[in-house]
Amino acid sequence: MTVTDRTITAPEETLALPAGPAVAHRPLGVFTRPQGSEGWRSWLFTVDHKRIGIMYGAAAMFFFLVGGAEALFIRLQLATPNGSVIGAGTYNGVFTMHGVTMVFLVIMPMAAAFANYLLPLQVGARDVAFPRLNAFSFWCFLAGGLLLVSSIFIGGWFQNAPDGGWFNYAPNSGLPFSPSKGIDFYAVGLQITGIASLVSSINLIVTVLNMRTKGMSFFRMPVLTWMLLITQFLLLFAIPVITVALFLLMFDRLWDANFFNVAAGADPLLWQHLFWIFGHPEVYILILPAFGIVSEIIPTFSRKPLFGYHFMVASGIAIGFMGWGVWAHHMFTSGIGPLAVAAFSVSTMFIAVPTGVKILNWLATMYRGRLRFTTPMLYAVGVVSMFTIGGLSGVTHAIAPSDTQQTDTYYIVAHFHYVIFGGALLGLFGGFYFWWPKAFGYKLSEAWGKASFWVMLVGFNFTFGPMHILGLQGMSRRISTYRADEGFALWNMVATIGSFVIAVGVAMFLWNVYASTRKWQRAGRPDVGPDPWDARGLEWMTASPVPEHNFDSEIEVERLDEFWHRKYGVDENHRVVKTATAEEVAHDGSNTKVHLPSPSYWPIVLGGGILLVGYGLIYNLWLAAAGLVLLVGAIYGWILEPADDPDAAGHHDDHHDDGDGHGDPSGNGGPDGNGESASAAAPADTEEAATVG
Amino acid sequence: MADEATTHAEEHHTSTGISNEKLAMWVFLGSECLLFGGLISTYMFNKGRIGPNDIGPDDVFDIPFTSVSSFVLLMSSLTMVFAVSAIARGDLRGNRIWLATTAALGATFVAGQVYEFTAFYSEGLGFTTNLFGSAFYALTGFHGAHVTIGIIMLMSLYVMSMRGNLGPERAETVEIIGLYWHFVDIVWIVIFTIVYLFPQ
Numbered sequence: 018m019t020v021t022d023r024t025i026t027a028p029e030e031t032l033a034l035p036a037g038p039a040v041a042h043r044p045l046g047v048f049t050r051p052q053g054s055e056g057w058r059s060w061l062f063t064v065d066h067k068r069i070g071i072m073y074g075a076a077a078m079f080f081f082l083v084g085g086a087e088a089l090f091i092r093l094q095l096a097t098p099n100g101s102v103i104g105a106g107t108y109n110g111v112f113t114m115h116g117v118t119m120v121f122l123v124i125m126p127m128a129a130a131f132a133n134y135l136l137p138l139q140v141g142a143r144d145v146a147f148p149r150l151n152a153f154s155f156w157c158f159l160a161g162g163l164l165l166v167s168s169i170f171i172g173g174w175f176q177n178a179p180d181g182g183w184f185n186y187a188p189n190s191g192l193p194f195s196p197s198k199g200i201d202f203y204a205v206g207l208q209i210t211g212i213a214s215l216v217s218s219i220n221l222i223v224t225v226l227n228m229r230t231k232g233m234s235f236f237r238m239p240v241l242t243w244m245l246l247i248t249q250f251l252l253l254f255a256i257p258v259i260t261v262a263l264f265l266l267m268f269d270r271l272w273d274a275n276f277f278n279v280a281a282g283a284d285p286l287l288w289q290h291l292f293w294i295f296g297h298p299e300v301y302i303l304i305l306p307a308f309g310i311v312s313e314i315i316p317t318f319s320r321k322p323l324f325g326y327h328f329m330v331a332s333g334i335a336i337g338f339m340g341w342g343v344w345a346h347h348m349f350t351s352g353i354g355p356l357a358v359a360a361f362s363v364s365t366m367f368i369a370v371p372t373g374v375k376i377l378n379w380l381a382t383m384y385r386g387r388l389r390f391t392t393p394m395l396y397a398v399g400v401v402s403m404f405t406i407g408g409l410s411g412v413t414h415a416i417a418p419s420d421t422q423q424t425d426t427y428y429i430v431a432h433f434h435y436v437i438f439g440g441a442l443l444g445l446f447g448g449f450y451f452w453w454p455k456a457f458g459y460k461l462s463e464a465w466g467k468a469s470f471w472v473m474l475v476g477f478n479f480t481f482g483p484m485h486i487l488g489l490q491g492m493s494r495r496i497s498t499y500r501a502d503e504g505f506a507l508w509n510m511v512a513t514i515g516s517f518v519i520a521v522g523v524a525m526f527l528w529n530v531y532a533s534t535r536k537w538q539r540a541g542r543p544d545v546g547p548d549p550w551d552a553r554g555l556e557w558m559t560a561s562p563v564p565e566h567n568f569d570s571e572i573e574v575e576r577l578d579e580f581w582h583r584k585y586g587v588d589e590n591h592r593v594v595k596t597a598t599a600e601e602v603a604h605d606g607s608n609t610k611v612h613l614p615s616p617s618y619w620p621i622v623l624g625g626g627i628l629l630v631g632y633g634l635i636y637n638l639w640l641a642a643a644g645l646v647l648l649v650g651a652i653y654g655w656i657l658e659p660a661d662d663p664d665a666a667g668h669h670d671d672h673h674d675d676g677d678g679h680g681d682p683s684g685n686g687g688p689d690g691n692g693e694s695a696s697a698a699a700p701a702d703t704e705e706a707a708t709v710g
Numbered sequence: 711m712a713d714e715a716t717t718h719a720e721e722h723h724t725s726t727g728i729s730n731e732k733l734a735m736w737v738f739l740g741s742e743c744l745l746f747g748g749l750i751s752t753y754m755f756n757k758g759r760i761g762p763n764d765i766g767p768d769d770v771f772d773i774p775f776t777s778v779s780s781f782v783l784l785m786s787s788l789t790m791v792f793a794v795s796a797i798a799r800g801d802l803r804g805n806r807i808w809l810a811t812t813a814a815l816g817a818t819f820v821a822g823q824v825y826e827f828t829a830f831y832s833e834g835l836g837f838t839t840n841l842f843g844s845a846f847y848a849l850t851g852f853h854g855a856h857v858t859i860g861i862i863m864l865m866s867l868y869v870m871s872m873r874g875n876l877g878p879e880r881a882e883t884v885e886i887i888g889l890y891w892h893f894v895d896i897v898w899i900v901i902f903t904i905v906y907l908f909p910q
Contacts, residue, residue: 146730146734147730147734215741218737218741219734219737219738219741220734222737223730223733223734223737226725226726226733227724227725227726227728227730227733228724228725228730229725233725253737253740253741254740254741254744255744256741257741257742257744257745257747257748258744258745258747258748260745260748261745261748261749261752262748264848265752265848268844268848272837272838273837273838274837274838274844274848275838275840275841275843275844276752276756276841276844276845276848278841281759281840281841282759282760282761282840282841283756283759283841284755284759287752287755287756291748291752656866
């Protein structure tokens with residue numbers, strides 16, 4: 018084992034540490050902790066929130082390419098009347114997997130990437146509350162994602178892919194109507210990613226509530242922190258509801274229960290209710306992180322504080338509450354009765370108000386600002402304009418008679434792509450450009466970035482704009498082909514061309530990443546500085562890329578936008594003047610004595626156990642039993658893991674106690690008897706965010 | 711409670727004064743409410759959806775028996791309180807005794823549930839028999855699984871205590887497991903009322 022003393026590992030200059038002698042300090046080798054912060058193994062066993070965030074982003078980008086390829090297949094099939102690119106059965110699998118992938122494996126984990134990377138930094142903490150659980154969330158998500166995507170290949174091309182649409186209505190999802198393994202993959206895979214989201218939400222909520230630095234009161238937190246916090250609460254309460262639905266579906270399909278068996282008297286509307294009670298908060302789970310990102314980017318490049326900070330936060334909270342009261346607007350045509358339709362109609366119109374507040378506040382922030390149209394700013398403005406279009410078409414769904422006409426047509430497809438692609442995804446891409454220098458130490462090329470933005474924006478509007486027209490003409494969703502005499506040919510062709518333009522835009526983004534990295538490496542890795550955009554949040558107050566320990570010392574916060582106020586003051590004429598450079602204010606990352614949590618084997622082992630259980634449930638219960646043994650073993654290994662790493666001299670460890678929320682009997686040292694370690698003192702006694710050790 | 715909170719604030723430097731572990735348990739239990747809420751709703755939605763001659767709640771429920779096992783589970787909450795109080799006083803032996811008692815009461819409840827399931831099954835109500843059967847077994851079985859996990863946690867605490875790894879400084883660990891245990895009990899009160907006591 019490579020022994021790397023983390024106390025002397027400088028954060029940025031990667032010390033190529035020689036392989037030290039393997040030290041056997043535990044009779045059971047597995048109960049030691051992995052060490053080192055270099056090489057691929059350090060990524061597998063890392064508990065560093067920043068690395069976990071980067072892994073979330075990379076995995077989400079991989080799934081984005083998968084889901085994007087599926088989208089292109091859909092568009093090729095629909096490009097001309099009587100399309101024959103893929104058959105009807107495959108088409109069902111392709112559009113289902115496109116939706117499932119984009120919602121659960123792209124937008125949610127991309128938001129999780131920002132949440133993991135930025136939340137601890139923005140509140141001035143050294144890491145999340147439970148670093149090992151954080152790593153587990155990622156591996157568990159990856160397990161669920163790989164299980165879902167593997168359904169495309171297992172047993173033949175799209176033979177066993179989920180084929181019931183992303184919302185998978187009963188009774189169509191029952192065995193008689195969908196006899197392949199596809200829906201099983203859906204039910205099991207989404208339960209696994211649900212566990213990941215749930216664990217992550219608990220972790221991040223505790224982080225924000227409990228690990229704020231000195232003086233960081235709730236109303237000094239950046240809007241991104243607020244929006245991510247609200248998102249985590251939505252996840253916390255929404256995920257269990259879909260888990261119940263998936264659980265019942267799994268029982269129906271695997272063990273012949275009757276929950277959605279119409280022949281036994283079941284009412285398939287139960288699925289719709291459970292799904293949409295989850296599904297509508299889910300919409301806000303997808304969009305609120307992007308709103309937060311936009312709220313960081315626009316003030317920075319308008320050189321003004323965010324207009325109406327408190328109103329912005331309050332409208333986010335309002336969305337968080339009201340999002341629970343609108344689910345049945347997805348079910349206006351399902352026969353829920355006129356009273357329910359009227360009530361949900363009104364609540365749906367109301368929820369447009371806090372969203373409108375946000376749009377107006379962003380506009381007011383930009384108004385008379387000194388705007389700099391950098392790439393992140395272009396994306397942010399793109400969100401404001403495209404999301405507005407999607408929001409307006411959303412209001413038309415609130416009007417029940419109009420919605421009855423639009424249900425299951427391409428108008429709906431157009432609407433939710435304007436909010437999810439035009440809102441969430443553009444925002445997340447803007448976030449990539451904005452925080453890239455913070456995470457990696459160099460900017461992406463502005464020229465390529467702007468070009469790829471415009472290509473994506475134009476392609477996006479050509480793809481989804483015409484779908485409004487197609488929908489109003491009456492073209493149905495989820496039908497693999499249409500006749501030539503239906504008059505859909507022109508706009509379908511336009512949409513298909515547009516979708517390939519988007520693909521070019523995405524390719525330009527990937528090229529930008531590659532080319533900018535190469536350029537930076539060839540130039541001798543110049544330092545971009547802590548604050549390349551003249552920004553406002555605490556995450557800019559440390560070196561780029563962020564050192565492993567985040568901040569050199571605890572920051573004391575006195576007001577909103579603390580970092581900006583440390584750079585700027587007011588002169589005698591009440592003019593804002595720069596009083597200090599970012600370099601003077603920011604930490605340089607030189608403090609290498611901050612206590613850090615030690616890496617751990619168990620999160621990835623636990624994720625592997627869950628993956629086995631997943632395949633086992635679908636194919637063979639013996640495999641599930643083996644996975645369960647691995648899972649239980651991993652939980653106990655986790656608990657028995659030495660609380661402190663004996664080889665990491667001087668390192669306290671603060672995650673020996675992070676298991677309690679999830680059925681671990683104790684989070685602490687345990688029978689391994691590591692008496693001298695932190696476990697002898699009070700639990701969690703070293704919960705010192707960014708404390709000098 | 712207030713005193714305790716301030717001590718924790720000094721110990722852990724958390725912003726709220728509640729330790730991370732305890733806060734995480736509270737947040738987790740919040741999520742569990744929705745999980746059980748979904749299952750209970752499903753049960754209520756489905757319990758009446760059976761044919762006129764189908765086996766239903768009135769045919770199988772043995773309310774006196776289930777009342778006794780519910781009482782046993784409620785008493786386990788009392789002994790859990792004693793366990794927490796014992797370790798807070800530094801009475802490690804008392805803590806072990808009450809942990810074991812709590813686990814034993816919980817196990818009695820689960821055993822009662824196993825007996826009940828077997829009896830119902832022999833009367834003709836299987837998991838796949840009808841909608842009532844599916845919904846009943848899913849809901850109560852899910853709760854039973856929660857109790858079982860709680861028992862495993864209590865037993866693990868007991869073993870830790872035997873090995874000298876559960877001193878008074880870890881009182882909060884016992885308290886957090888106690889939170890989970892009380893939650894599972896409270897959920898049972900709701901389930902018992904809705905499933906067994908409400909007129910069918």
